[in-house]
Amino acid sequence: QVQLVESGGGMVQAGDSLRLSCVASGRTFQLHVMSWFRQAPGKEREFVARIWWSDTSTVADSVKGRFCISRYVGKDTVHLLMNFLKPEDTDVCYCAANVYDGNEYWDQENQETVSS
Numbered sequence: 001q002v003q004l005v006e007s008g009g010g011m012v013q014a015g016d017s018l019r020l021s022c023v024a025s026g027r028t029f030q031l032h033v034m035s036w037f038r039q040a041p042g043k044e045r046e047f048v049a050r051i052w053w054s055d056t057s058t059v060a061d062s063v064k065g066r067f068c069i070s071r072y073v074g075k076d077t078v079h080l081l082m083n084f085l086k087p088e089d090t091d092v093c094y095c096a097a098n099v100y101d102g103n104e105y106w107d108q109e110n111q112e113t114v115s116s
Helices: none
Strands: 002-007 018-026 031-039 047-050 057-059 067-072 075-083 091-099 104-106 113-114
Touching: 002 091, 002 104, 018 031, 018 091, 031 075, 047 067, 047 075, 057 067
Parallel strands: none
Antiparallel strands: 002 018, 018 075, 031 047, 031 091, 047 057, 067 075, 091 104, 091 113
């Protein structure tokens, strides 16, 4: 299994930046992609960004140009840098990890709240 722990959320003013981190532990040698999702109050959970262990990455069109995902090689840590935050970015962020055997893991206990 893989365990995920997120950190870095908080309350900021519009235009500010935040960096979320997600640290994976456990059977991390099976990891091949990690993602960020978010869910605003009253809305469905939506995809934000994804990075593969090849370091290919993608972000949702809604945050393109403002958000950036990166990976700290060797630490099994993924960061989501969120710039120029807007009030509509207020949400709860979730980190997810996929492993080669097809399983997907979520941080169900430590989601980060971003409020702008």
